[in-house]
Each structure stands twice: as C-alpha cells, then as structure tokens.
Amino acid sequence: MSVPDLSHSMQLVVDAEPGLTVVHVSGELTARTGPRLLRLLDDVVTRLGLRQTDRPRRLLVELSGVRLFQLDGVSVLRVARERCGAAGIEFGLSGVRDRRGVLPLRVEELLDELEPGGTSLAAH
Numbered sequence: 001m002s003v004p005d006l007s008h009s010m011q012l013v014v015d016a017e018p019g020l021t022v023v024h025v026s027g028e029l030t031a032r033t034g035p036r037l038l039r040l041l042d043d044v045v046t047r048l049g050l051r052q053t054d055r056p057r058r059l060l061v062e063l064s065g066v067r068l069f070q071l072d073g074v075s076v077l078r079v080a081r082e083r084c085g086a087a088g089i090e091f092g093l094s095g096v097r098d099r100r101g102v103l104p105l106r107v108e109e110l111l112d113e114l115e116p117g118g119t120s121l122a123a124h
Helices: 034-050 071-087 105-114
Strands: 010-017 020-029 058-069 090-094
Touching (some): 010 034, 034 058, 058 071, 090 105
Parallel strands (some): 020 058, 058 090
Antiparallel strands (some): 010 020
C-alpha cells in the first residue's frame, strides 16, 4: 500500500458573497503548488468578469493557512493581481501581516509589493 505524498499539498476553498470572493489557501505555496492556485484564481477572475453588477467586484486571497511560502509560489499572486486589474477587479491579500519577520526576505518583499501597508480588503 502506498502513502500519498502530501509534502507539496495545498488546499483551496472559495467563498463568494455579493461583491466579494474569498479564496482561502492552506498548506504550501511553492513552485509546485502555485500553478494550481493561479488556475483557480484565473477561473474566479473570469467568472467575476462575466457578472453584470453595479457592486464592486473584489477578490481576496486569504493566506493564514499557508505553512510554507516559497518565492516561486508567491509570484503567482503578482500574475493574479495583474489579471484582476485588467478585468476591473480589486485584488487583496490577508493572513500574512502577523508573519512579517519570519518569512523569507524575498517573499516578504514580494508580498509588500502586492499589498503595500497591508490589504484594503481584509475587513470584509
């Protein structure tokens, strides 16, 4: 009997309410798992882009459940932010502010680039 390799695992859950979609990420955000997250975020952006609504369209990526951050995995969030901007969707991050100082420096720098001063969507 083989045991599945969960060392590179990631769990994704999407919660949607009018005007805000939250993608909860847990596990590992690495070069191996990042493309899976990007595919999901692309799908969410496409769906939000198709909705006809007067409400703001916002996407929040909630990262408090991520136990391992690697630069190649986190870099997919930059791509997602750019795609959100092109679609007129507000992008935000949450769940990483209390980890400042313990994440790898390059990961922190990228997160700061994506959300200078924290997220405007955290208080959803």
